[in-house]
Amino acid sequence: MSTPVHTLDRVVIRFAGDSGDGMQLTGDRFTSDTANAGNDFATLPNFPAEIRAPQGTIAGVSSFQLHFAGADIKTPGDKPDVLVAMNPAALRANLGDLKRGGVLLADSHEFTKRNLAKVGYQSNPLEDGSLADYQLHALDLTGLTVASVESFGLGRKEASRAKNMYALGLLTWLYSRPEAHTLEFLDRRFAAKPQIRDSNKAAFLAGHAYGETTETFAVRYEIPAAPAPAGTYRQISGNRALALGLMAAAVKADLPLFLGAYPITPASDVLHELSKAKNQGVTTFQAEDEIAAVGAALGASYAGALGVTTTSGPGMALKSETISLAIMLEQPLVVVDVQRAGPATGMPTKTEQADLFQSLYGRHGEAPLPVIAAQSPADCFDAAIEATRIALRYRTPVILLSDGYLANGAEPWLIPDLASIEPIEVGFATEPNGPDGTFLPYARDERLARPLAVPGTPGLEHRIGGIEKGDGTGNVSYDPDNHEKMVALRQAKVDGIVRDIPDLVVEDPSGEADVLVLGWGSTWGPIGAAATRVRNAGRAVATAHLRHLNPMPANTGEVLRRYRRVIVPEMNLGQLATVLRATYLVDVKSFSVVRGLPISPAELAPHLIDQIDSLGGNQ
Amino acid sequence: MTGLAQVPLALTPINRKEFVSDQEVRWCPGCGDYAVLAAFQSLMPQLGVRRENTVIVSGIGCSSRFPYYVDSYGMHSIHGRAPAIASGVALARDDLAVWVVTGDGDALSIGGNHLIHALRRNVNITIMLFNNRIYGLTKGQFSPTSETGKVTKSSPAGSVDAPFNPVALALGAGATFVARTIDSDRKHLTEVLTAAVNHRGASLVEIYQNCPIFNDDAFAGLKEPDSPAVVPLVDGQPVTFAGGEQAVVRSGDGTLIVRPTAEVDAGDIVVHDASADDPSVAFQLAQLTANQDLSRSPIGIFRSVDRPVFDDEARRQVHMPDDRSAALQELITGPDTWTVA
Numbered sequence: 015m016s017t018p019v020h021t022l023d024r025v026v027i028r029f030a031g032d033s034g035d036g037m038q039l040t041g042d043r044f045t046s047d048t049a050n051a052g053n054d055f056a057t058l059p060n061f062p063a064e065i066r067a068p069q070g071t072i073a074g075v076s077s078f079q080l081h082f083a084g085a086d087i088k089t090p091g092d093k094p095d096v097l098v099a100m101n102p103a104a105l106r107a108n109l110g111d112l113k114r115g116g117v118l119l120a121d122s123h124e125f126t127k128r129n130l131a132k133v134g135y136q137s138n139p140l141e142d143g144s145l146a147d148y149q150l151h152a153l154d155l156t157g158l159t160v161a162s163v164e165s166f167g168l169g170r171k172e173a174s175r176a177k178n179m180y181a182l183g184l185l186t187w188l189y190s191r192p193e194a195h196t197l198e199f200l201d202r203r204f205a206a207k208p209q210i211r212d213s214n215k216a217a218f219l220a221g222h223a224y225g226e227t228t229e230t231f232a233v234r235y236e237i238p239a240a241p242a243p244a245g246t247y248r249q250i251s252g253n254r255a256l257a258l259g260l261m262a263a264a265v266k267a268d269l270p271l272f273l274g275a276y277p278i279t280p281a282s283d284v285l286h287e288l289s290k291a292k293n294q295g296v297t298t299f300q301a302e303d304e305i306a307a308v309g310a311a312l313g314a315s316y317a318g319a320l321g322v323t324t325t326s327g328p329g330m331a332l333k334s335e336t337i338s339l340a341i342m343l344e345q346p347l348v349v350v351d352v353q354r355a356g357p358a359t360g361m362p363t364k365t366e367q368a369d370l371f372q373s374l375y376g377r378h379g380e381a382p383l384p385v386i387a388a389q390s391p392a393d394c395f396d397a398a399i400e401a402t403r404i405a406l407r408y409r410t411p412v413i414l415l416s417d418g419y420l421a422n423g424a425e426p427w428l429i430p431d432l433a434s435i436e437p438i439e440v441g442f443a444t445e446p447n448g449p450d451g452t453f454l455p456y457a458r459d460e461r462l463a464r465p466l467a468v469p470g471t472p473g474l475e476h477r478i479g480g481i482e483k484g485d486g487t488g489n490v491s492y493d494p495d496n497h498e499k500m501v502a503l504r505q506a507k508v509d510g511i512v513r514d515i516p517d518l519v520v521e522d523p524s525g526e527a528d529v530l531v532l533g534w535g536s537t538w539g540p541i542g543a544a545a546t547r548v549r550n551a552g553r554a555v556a557t558a559h560l561r562h563l564n565p566m567p568a569n570t571g572e573v574l575r576r577y578r579r580v581i582v583p584e585m586n587l588g589q590l591a592t593v594l595r596a597t598y599l600v601d602v603k604s605f606s607v608v609r610g611l612p613i614s615p616a617e618l619a620p621h622l623i624d625q626i627d628s629l630g631g632n633q
Numbered sequence: 634m635t636g637l638a639q640v641p642l643a644l645t646p647i648n649r650k651e652f653v654s655d656q657e658v659r660w661c662p663g664c665g666d667y668a669v670l671a672a673f674q675s676l677m678p679q680l681g682v683r684r685e686n687t688v689i690v691s692g693i694g695c696s697s698r699f700p701y702y703v704d705s706y707g708m709h710s711i712h713g714r715a716p717a718i719a720s721g722v723a724l725a726r727d728d729l730a731v732w733v734v735t736g737d738g739d740a741l742s743i744g745g746n747h748l749i750h751a752l753r754r755n756v757n758i759t760i761m762l763f764n765n766r767i768y769g770l771t772k773g774q775f776s777p778t779s780e781t782g783k784v785t786k787s788s789p790a791g792s793v794d795a796p797f798n799p800v801a802l803a804l805g806a807g808a809t810f811v812a813r814t815i816d817s818d819r820k821h822l823t824e825v826l827t828a829a830v831n832h833r834g835a836s837l838v839e840i841y842q843n844c845p846i847f848n849d850d851a852f853a854g855l856k857e858p859d860s861p862a863v864v865p866l867v868d869g870q871p872v873t874f875a876g877g878e879q880a881v882v883r884s885g886d887g888t889l890i891v892r893p894t895a896e897v898d899a900g901d902i903v904v905h906d907a908s909a910d911d912p913s914v915a916f917q918l919a920q921l922t923a924n925q926d927l928s929r930s931p932i933g934i935f936r937s938v939d940r941p942v943f944d945d946e947a948r949r950q951v952h953m954p955d956d957r958s959a960a961l962q963e964l965i966t967g968p969d970t971w972t973v974a
Binding site: 049052239244246249258265270272292294296297301306310313315316317319335339343433469470471472475477478480481490 | 641683684685700701721723724726747948950952957960961969
């Protein structure tokens, strides 16, 4: 039997189930197949902080959204075209997002009276006609899965756990994907557990066969490969890219990499990735707390390694005293903040960009440091190298901002060639630089950077510390004029980094825009996608994106003043907007979303159109 | 392997003066810190290792100014965090002699967490804990080792805190080298510090140190010659004190008690064994300290045992590839790729 195949431009699929249902794994697998099919894609995992939240409840729903297309895409998409709901809670939590007319695949087995009641359904939505607006496919996924793995002698509960693979098999068929990749994956993943391996493979193939042999689906789909620059690609998540970027930076600087970290969501995967890389010469230190983590990283930096610490907002707060010490010492240090929704514990698994103020200002005393932000999962690699380059070149701690969306989201990555990345010159001091063969640890080069002499260097013995130091000598100094001079020098050094920063680039295809949308960090994708929609709706709009938050590119003020209106979308209450207003005296407008989810282009685009139209300009 | 085994040896002899920096020492006149600094500067040349391979990391407090006065590498860091920073230094480099200088407030109050974890991990560092039982730099508040009832500016009605016993704390944290000495006994101080730095792993040396300004004579009772309050601990020797008139014996319920030597069988006197694998006797000896008034205090090396050293073990797991770029390129590329022509 052959089902007709329709070609689609793009599809957004959301897998949703209990947090123990394997939705993240299922989504991840489907993403891999999507990558292999040459589609462009972006993903959004969304899961509860609880490891096993109460079964069948809204709080326990875990989902994974995948947007894939035959064209360049920037976000995980707005409303799903396809929703896989493994239970009533997953349906209730996600149905509101499903497009009218979208495909809804539900496991009818889980729609029991008890499960329905748990989430407040009076009657079974699969049967009461309330889902008439959708293409509903209610299958007994559990029953079908159990039947398909009968021969492996598993208990019913064990057997039913393969239902995510059954669903994956069905979707693999529906979207015309080859089965081989997932079968190979299951071979690798469960190599040590043959029974689990074989039952998962059987469930996957049974799901695929179900699509092929039943007439449940009238059509199947294919999405052509997206045009992309030639080269070899892989799928990459933000945290993995960040770990690789730190390793690449260490290789390029010819320093051993030292990570001091304390486990914290959503940054822990960077610790995990680097802990796996001991055969790359990477040392990881899981410290007793956030303070010790940054302390050890600072100590390792002092001893001549590339010192790095990774954390999220609450951990940043704990590290701030040590970061201030690093500023005073003028010691290189890379501090990674994978931001999450705060304050306090907030929503650990949900994304936010509300640590910008903390990064720029959250220290005691006059304590300037460079801040840079990654804009996409793959960009975390480049941003890590850039942060390291600045830290080592200017002998300063650098804060690198990522967030939960970038950390867990994935996209295709044109694999970089390490040889093409510029080396990072560290240039440790080996000779005296002062009169009579003395060493002046706080003498400065043309960039105002000081010499670094690592312990073990004969003749350059010296002491550094948190007490204000005399200009040049680094000796303890309480002299008022000296303090004022040192405060100014530390500020001037950081300000001077602007010479290494490329100008802000504005994208305005028509050249007629009155409105500039300026973003930073992970809003890059949503802003780009919204701008495309605005332009498709016949309006001109300009976009620009800040990688460097401190210092900002030299032309930032000039760019801001060039437009009649500047809109700054942020996942906070307007932190960058506040900084821009204070720094450049431009009346920028905030577009603020703090829902723990990335900004949706579907929300942003109409707002931009309203703003443009209100100016009565060029359309 | 000793604590200094991987530290390069000095090619020519070094003298004490080479460990004296050009900075003016700014402790109060009569401060016990002077004695410790002098002992340290004298013992360093005798260790035979290169001066430039010595790193001193300190926290905050009077004693933490120590690194400024020693002409080696040093970092005066932040309050309580020296063990964490020193752990990073030790983990990053096996060729450095890493010292931590800290005080009772620095190590036991604000930095208590880092202290116990450095000891638990057995990082190859030597910790000098200057205990003056008072906050000096902030001008005289009670500290975590001050006696209960201490009247200070922040406890005008008397402190209601119970004091820490730093030796017992270190033993409880699993420390492999724990000792107590006193600023006024130069010879003992030097011996203990030498043993501590040669121990591979974390060494904690509590140094009773007099603060003449805010807590003068806190240890006066321990400083008289042949003070009956000092219980000297000598490895392999029966534990007696007060000119041999008092002895430490095991009571019927298993605890250690003090009895006049004349009233006990010589064979019942506890013989000190610092290298005993089981720390419980060392812990019991620590309990002989009269935390409140120091009317009795064991002095010496309580415990010195070999256990795997954190930084050695961590380094053993790390392998730097010969061609870092090639190895990393392979990791960056990963197993699952696709090609766009």
